[in-house]
Amino acid sequence: MQVPYLDLKRQYLTIKDEINSAIQSTIDSCAFVAGDKVKKFEENFAAYCGAKYAIGVSCGTSALYVALRTLGIGKGDIVITVPYTFIATIEAITMTGARPVFVDIEKDSYNISIGKLREYIKKSCARNASNNTLRDKQTSLKVRAIIPVHLYGQMADMDDIMEIAQEHNLLVLEDAAQAHGAAYKNQKAGTIGQIGIFSFYPSKNLGAFGQGGAVLTSDERLAKSARQFINHGQTGKYDYEFEGWNFKMDGFQAAILDVKLKHLDAWNRARQKNAEQYRALLSGLDGIVLPDNMPDRDHVYHLYVIWSKDRPSLQGYLKQGGIGFTVAYPIPLHMQSAYRYLGYVRGDFPNAEKCAEGVIALPIFPELTEKEIGHVGATINAWVQSTK
């Protein structure tokens, strides 16, 4: 039996007529860029998340950059985030001219460690009480914002993050690229910080048929500014208040995403059911750690990531069993050549490093069958027996 890591075709076939008619209707309306299709999707996505505004953009990476620029982040600023995420989170920070500072993750949730965040602020920052600002002692740069990344589909500890942010006058940008529909105490991803971002890369829980992203906020001023920024900073036709860029969303992607949005909850539930089946098959196995679903959170399992004490050997078993998998992420960002200039070394973020050594993402897409998951479970059980 072959079990693909991801099979987008299966999903398309379940909604083929709806998708095809959305594509035809976009052609008929000629709403190819940032037109009615985009407007409708933005309204529906904002309402789904429980935010006032969504701004459709060209991809999640652009969404991060737009969000940071909209928050006024740039040269001379520091943005705190994790070394264990997709590179886009960091690229967007450096693209604004700001400097990233990493804080380790928790190894059970893969999300930012609140203890380490407090420790960085306490030990490495100087506070100016008169204007309530923080400066990084080593670089003298101003600490402006935190980007929690809701990794693999489970949200970070948002109560603590917001409390720390309020205490120190920091902005919060939620990187919800992997967390469409995920919730923290019933509040959806992207709606707790001042601003949130999403990616609609095809493999995401809500995926386009190409690239797409969104910026989410309930702050009218930020929404207006983000909307202006993605359209060259223009206020009226050929009237530019400031320089922006072209980050507008494509009409086809918006029309497709609008169709898929209606199915998102059902697909997320299917992912959760698949995760339950994995839990039943893999609980208590030696040498395997299953993902933690925190009780106050709706985990939407963008990825189902287990940790294995001997990944190369498990990978061999999975390959032999015809099972697709991926390793996200094998090298934490502080150990990548691209970020050598930040001066971090191996050992600085032990949890990120430990996760990177052992994580392996199993197939979790909504259309997987029980039989397929059963085959993955049996293969992993056989591997565990082989290691005894």
Ligand SMILES: Cc1ncc(COP(=O)(O)O)c(C=O)c1O
């Ligand atoms: C956590 C995270 N942030 C940002 C992005 C960037 O999104 P995109 O690929 O749409 O540019 C991704 C995409 O994989 C992601 O996983």
